[in-house]
Amino acid sequence: MKIEIDRRPLWLLLLLKGIRPLSFLGIAFVFWYLLSIPTPEGLTLAGRNAIAIFLVCLFLWVSNLIPLAVTSILAIIMVPLFGVLTERETFALFGNEAVFFILGAFILAGAVMHSGLSKRIALSIMGRFGDSSRGLVRAIFLLAAILSFFMSEHAVAAMLFPIVLEIAKGLKLRPGRSNYGKLLFISLAWGCIIGGVATFLGGARVPLAVGILKETGGETIGFIEYTVAVFPVVIIMLVVGYNVLVRLFPVDIPEMADTGGLLSRRLQELGKVSYNEYAVGTIMFVTVLAWVFLGGRLGLAIIALTSVVVLFIFRLVRWKDIEEYVNWGIILMYGGAIILGTALDKSGAAAWMADQTIGAWARTPWVVIALLSLTALVLTEGISNVAVIAILMPVGIGMASKFGIDPVIITFSIAVPAGLAFCLPMSTPANAISVSSNYVGVKDMAKAGIFMGITAWIAFNIVARVYWPIIGLGF
Amino acid sequence: MKYQKGYLDNPTLLKIELMLNGIRVGKKALDKVMVEMAGTDEMVDGIDIVLSHKTKANVPYKEEFARKSSYLLKSRRDGFFITDGEGEVKVEIPPIPNFYKEKTTTGIPFSSIGDVHSGYVVITPSKRCDFFYSDVECRYCTANFDSNGGTESTYSVDEVLETVEAAHSEGKAEIIYLSIGFGKEEDGGIRFLKPYIKAIKKHFNALIAVEALPPIDNIWVDETYAIGADSVIYNLEIFDKELFELICPGRAKLIGRERYIDALRYAATVFPSGTVASHLIVGLEPPGYTIMGIDYLTDIGVIPILPIYRPSPGRTLRVDPLTTEVIAPVYAHLYRTVKKKGINMHWVRDISIVTTPLEGRFLIDGGRGFRSIIRDFYNTKVGLKTAWGLATLRRKLRVKESGESSGSSSS
Numbered sequence: 001m002k003i004e005i006d007r008r009p010l011w012l013l014l015l016l017k018g019i020r021p022l023s024f025l026g027i028a029f030v031f032w033y034l035l036s037i038p039t040p041e042g043l044t045l046a047g048r049n050a051i052a053i054f055l056v057c058l059f060l061w062v063s064n065l066i067p068l069a070v071t072s073i074l075a076i077i078m079v080p081l082f083g084v085l086t087e088r089e090t091f092a093l094f095g096n097e098a099v100f101f102i103l104g105a106f107i108l109a110g111a112v113m114h115s116g117l118s119k120r121i122a123l124s125i126m127g128r129f130g131d132s133s134r135g136l137v138r139a140i141f142l143l144a145a146i147l148s149f150f151m152s153e154h155a156v157a158a159m160l161f162p163i164v165l166e167i168a169k170g171l172k173l174r175p176g177r178s179n180y181g182k183l184l185f186i187s188l189a190w191g192c193i194i195g196g197v198a199t200f201l202g203g204a205r206v207p208l209a210v211g212i213l214k215e216t217g218g219e220t221i222g223f224i225e226y227t228v229a230v231f232p233v234v235i236i237m238l239v240v241g242y243n244v245l246v247r248l249f250p251v252d253i254p255e256m257a258d259t260g261g262l263l264s265r266r267l268q269e270l271g272k273v274s275y276n277e278y279a280v281g282t283i284m285f286v287t288v289l290a291w292v293f294l295g296g297r298l299g300l301a302i303i304a305l306t307s308v309v310v311l312f313i314f315r316l317v318r319w320k321d322i323e324e325y326v327n328w329g330i331i332l333m334y335g336g337a338i339i340l341g342t343a344l345d346k347s348g349a350a351a352w353m354a355d356q357t358i359g360a361w362a363r364t365p366w367v368v369i370a371l372l373s374l375t376a377l378v379l380t381e382g383i384s385n386v387a388v389i390a391i392l393m394p395v396g397i398g399m400a401s402k403f404g405i406d407p408v409i410i411t412f413s414i415a416v417p418a419g420l421a422f423c424l425p426m427s428t429p430a431n432a433i434s435v436s437s438n439y440v441g442v443k444d445m446a447k448a449g450i451f452m453g454i455t456a457w458i459a460f461n462i463v464a465r466v467y468w469p470i471i472g473l474g475f
Numbered sequence: 476m477k478y479q480k481g482y483l484d485n486p487t488l489l490k491i492e493l494m495l496n497g498i499r500v501g502k503k504a505l506d507k508v509m510v511e512m513a514g515t516d517e518m519v520d521g522i523d524i525v526l527s528h529k530t531k532a533n534v535p536y537k538e539e540f541a542r543k544s545s546y547l548l549k550s551r552r553d554g555f556f557i558t559d560g561e562g563e564v565k566v567e568i569p570p571i572p573n574f575y576k577e578k579t580t581t582g583i584p585f586s587s588i589g590d591v592h593s594g595y596v597v598i599t600p601s602k603r604c605d606f607f608y609s610d611v612e613c614r615y616c617t618a619n620f621d622s623n624g625g626t627e628s629t630y631s632v633d634e635v636l637e638t639v640e641a642a643h644s645e646g647k648a649e650i651i652y653l654s655i656g657f658g659k660e661e662d663g664g665i666r667f668l669k670p671y672i673k674a675i676k677k678h679f680n681a682l683i684a685v686e687a688l689p690p691i692d693n694i695w696v697d698e699t700y701a702i703g704a705d706s707v708i709y710n711l712e713i714f715d716k717e718l719f720e721l722i723c724p725g726r727a728k729l730i731g732r733e734r735y736i737d738a739l740r741y742a743a744t745v746f747p748s749g750t751v752a753s754h755l756i757v758g759l760e761p762p763g764y765t766i767m768g769i770d771y772l773t774d775i776g777v778i779p780i781l782p783i784y785r786p787s788p789g790r791t792l793r794v795d796p797l798t799t800e801v802i803a804p805v806y807a808h809l810y811r812t813v814k815k816k817g818i819n820m821h822w823v824r825d826i827s828i829v830t831t832p833l834e835g836r837f838l839i840d841g842g843r844g845f846r847s848i849i850r851d852f853y854n855t856k857v858g859l860k861t862a863w864g865l866a867t868l869r870r871k872l873r874v875k876e877s878g879e880s881s882g883s884s885s886s
Contacts, residue, residue, distance in 0.1 A: 003694070003701045004875045005745050013872040 023065055031056050035082075040352075047349035049082040054344055054394070057336075061387040068387060069329035072336020075343075084343040093342055094335040097301040098211025102204055103331055104304025109151040109201075110325025111317045112284055117277040118147065118159055120270055126163070127263040133180065133251045137187050140164060141242055144191025145198075145234075150288065153196030153203055153419075155325070157188060157430035163266065164188050165437055170262045171253060173439065179252040181439035183245055186448060189440075190245070190422060192430040194237045197419040199227050200291075200300065204330050204386045207300075209415035211338050212393040216345035217400075217407040223295040230416055232467050236459040237420070241452060248448050279316050283307050330386065337390030344394035354398030365405045365475045369413045370461055372396055376417035377457050381427045381449075388418040405475050412473070413464070420456040423449030482799065483557065483564040486530035487806065487837035490830055491799045493534040494783045497541025498522070498557070504550035508568060522548070523592060523827050524557070525567040529854075530834055531593040531827035535785065569593070574641035579634045588630050589638040592827045594854070595684075596642045597652045600635055600671055602628035604656025611725030613712065614792040615759065615784065632674050643679055649859045651675055654686035657725060663690035663709075663738075665699050676703035680863045684708060684750075689730055689738030696742045701874045705866045706750035706822055707742050708780075711735045714768025715760045722759060722792065736775070743776030747869060749819030751777050754829075758784030758797045762805050769809050773816045779809060782829045803838055810835025821849050 006013060034052035039045055053075060060071040076094070080087040112118045122143055129139040140160070147156040164184050173181035196202030200210075200223055214220045287307040291300055311317050344350040362368045372392065379388045396410040421427030423446045425435040431449075434440050468474065482488035500508065500522070508522060521533040535541045536548070547558050548566075556563045575586040590597040604612065630638075642648035653671060655664035664687040672683055684706035685699060699707055712726070713719040720727040726735070735753070742751045755768045765781065772779045783802065786793050813820050813832045820832045852858040 002876070003697050005697050005700060006873050006875055007744060010869065010872060017872060 043352045044348055046084045047347040050084045050343045050347040050349040053078045058391055069332035072333045075336040075340040079343045084347050090339055093339045096211045096338050098207040099334050101207050101301035101304050104308050106326045107308045107322050109155050110322035111280050111311050114321045115276045115280040117281050123263055123267040137183050141187040141191040144188050145195030148192045148195030148202045149198045150201050153192040154429040157192045157433045160188055161433050175438040179249040182444050183249040185434040185437050185440045189430040189434040190241050197416050198234045205389050205418050206415050208334050209389045209411045212341040213411045215342045216397045223291040232463045233460050240455050276316055341394045350394040350398035354395050359402050365403045368399050368403055372413045373417045373460050376414050380418045380421040381423050385418045409475050422452040483562050485837050486526040486528045487834045490532040491802055493532055496544040497535035498544050498546045498548050500536050501549040504548045507550050523569055531825055533827040572645050579637045585638050585641050591647050593825045595650045595652050596648050599654045600630045605658055613723045632670050635671050636674050648681055650682045652684045657688050661691040662695045663688040665695050669702050672703045689734050693741045700745050708752045709739050710754040712754055712756050713760050715764040718760045739777045740775040749778050749822045752780050753777050754780050754782055756784045757781045757802055765805055766808050769812055773812050778818055780829050806835040807838035
């Protein structure tokens with residue numbers, strides 16, 4: 001336990017402590033005020049209450065005054081309490097397929113990591129392709145991206161971090177000074193971020209967005225359908241990202257000799273491929289095939305949970321082993337966000353809000369998509385990307401009906417940019433993990449990240465405008 | 476202010492006089508005091524006497540020099556009086572705590588663990604001091620340490636807790652003063668005292684002062700504050716560098732004067748104003764050096780406490796004690812300097828075994844016009860609770876604990 005003494009003036013510390021209870025008082029007051037004002041024209045009473053609840057949750061999600069999951073619990077309490085949905089409807093929404101899909105995905109990723117398979121794959125690929133300074137950067141960047149196609153980008157960043165840190169220390173790179181050190185760690189973060197938007201498995205965002213889409217509009221997006229639509233964005237970002245990195249942080253070390261040895265030593269430490277690794281790898285492979293070919297018919301959650309059961313039947317993991325990989329907070333956050341999104345939609349509040357905000361001055365679907373994606377990109381730098389989905393999806397769904405846009409396209413326009421947070425360590429755990437190495441400063445990350453953010457927005461809109469109509473997603 | 480004989484009316488001058496010269500105790504008064512002390516395990520070193528303006532003094536009476544004192548404590552029907560042969564002043568003798576006559580469940584007399592001085596309970600959980608073991612002990616030291624460096628005379632946390640509880644039940648444990656001798660550990664003794672401090676804080680709403688050695692690293696100063704110490708005392712004892720090395724060879728060689736000063740300077744940024752203190756013994760160096768020490772320590776936010784040197788039997792060091800006329804201006808300077816530099820002098824108050832900075836006010840125009848509303852408030856039950864509450868709140872605001880161990884950069 002590390003102890004720090006805060007030497008700031010006591011009055012300031014007291015003030016800072018006081019902000020929290022005062023904030024809650026302020027929230028309560030604003031909430032009471034919103035409930036007491038006359039219902040605006042075109043909005044039902046339930047809709048007004050839903051918006052009041054939404055604004056409270058929005059503030060709490062953005063300010064992080066209480067954990068994201070607890071804000072979701074608050075939403076679950078308030079929606080039936082203020083008559084937006086019935087108690088039965090509210091709790092039934094928690095049984096959404098997206099919630100169970102992400103639970104299954106967490107457990108599967110936990111099994112892969114626990115077996116050591118993911119570490120072995122990482123070390124093998126980095127050892128094989130990382131034979132030059134730039135080659136190693138490419139290997140880390142692409143490996144992080146590819147692994148994030150199949151498992152949570154946060155988990156990938158956490159898994160690769162110690163390996164990259166060991167390489168940086170092995171090369172005696174100076175933290176905060178070495179360009180190559182910055183290159184390695186930003187490659188790791190960006191690889192995870194870009195790869196994380198490629199499939200349903202990279203993070204919690206896409207399943208949540210699809211969950212809200214399904215609850216509100218009855219439509220859904222398939223595993224392959226999503227990847228096919230998003231892949232060009234991923235390819236563009238990978239190419240641009242790599243080139244931006246090597247230009248912004250030119251390699252400042254001579255060609256390496258020792259990295260290969262270091263990686264092969266780490267690989268040797270793992271020993272031969274174990275039965276568990278084979279078995280978990282096979283189950284994971286079959287699961288991905290099933291998601292691709294049977295996802296539409298059986299449902300992604302059913303497949304994920306079946307694989308989980310198989311893992312336990314063959315005793316490949318114990319409950320204790322995977323428990324640390326299951327982020328119950330995210331699962332709660334999911335449930336609450338879906339409930340709130342549905343509440344806004346069913347009460348007519350989402351459509352009303354869309355009409356009053358972007359709808360008031362957006363004239364074409366094209367502008368709507370561009371604005372929604374920009375809003376998602378900006379918001380995701382400051383708040384959790386899952387919170388961005390929870391905030392924007394209800395508004396977006398409202399916009400869809402107003403402008404006659406397919407809600408599926410709206411879902412893409414929010415879910416994809418919400419995952420592309422390149423600038424700040426607080427934006428996403430992958431960035432935070434990289435900055436925690438001390439090799440990358442916040443300024444370095446922001447400098448490169450702003451350029452990537454703009455690129456991401458342009459690339460996304462070009463793909464949406466040019467490529468999506470070809471695959472039947474025109475607007 | 477010019478100091479001259481006839482100190483009975485001035486509590487601070489009288490306190491200095493009595494600490495320097497001791498007091499004779501009249502037979503009747505001694506009988507009364509003895510009745511109080513009957514049943515306690517050991518005789519306390521001096522008699523605690525409450526002079527006018529609630530000034531507390533611990534006065535030697537058993538020593539050789541005390542038998543020659545011109546001051547006499549006498550008892551009449553209407554109370555105790557001190558006389559200098561020409562006049563007399565009424566004083567009080569606070570009752571000896573009842574728990575002195577009791578023992579812990581392990582059979583140790585409470586009086587040998589806890590020593591009550593007015594509102595303080597002084598506890599030294601371990602009698603070990605490695606200065607003695609290495610033959611570099613402070614040359615004036617008469618503390619009750621184990622000169623063999625043994626660890627057998629260590630009181631357990633439970634024994635200390637029982638003592639505090641016994642004192643607490645008599646309303647005498649609002650401030651616990653924990654002290655420790657020198658050990659070779661880098662933490663200055665805080666690792667050893669930690670369970671005692673935490674246990675006392677867990678069970679009692681008490682303020683804790685810690686007298687320890689300066690740790691090698693400042694993280695231990697942070698730790699001292701974080702675990703619950705409300706005040707810290709690193710005793711430099713002597714300000715002059717050469718005399719410090721001569722009289723305190725262990726402190727000089729094994730810790731170093733610079734480290735004392737650095738640790739005190741750092742502690743003053745961690746602890747509240749007026750709670751970081753250091754002893755400068757008056758009489759072991761020329762008064763001019765003590766005054767320089769007062770100026771230096773107060774500049775870095777530390778409150779000097781000035782005990783008065785008296786030669787001790789059994790110690791080779793022999794320095795003729797100074798006189799009240801010489802000492803009094805030093806205390807007056809102490810009061811003026813602490814006040815001028817805005818250091819809170821209410822924490823170090825009502826200590827019978829030293830003259831506190833606040834008591835120096837009686838040396839400035841006899842303390843006329845001075846009303847210690849704050850001191851009086853902090854001596855009430857509500858005041859003590861307030862002090863404890865403010866100290867706890869301050870710690871809650873200031874101390875941040877993170878899960879990372881220091882030096883770790885990984886997530």
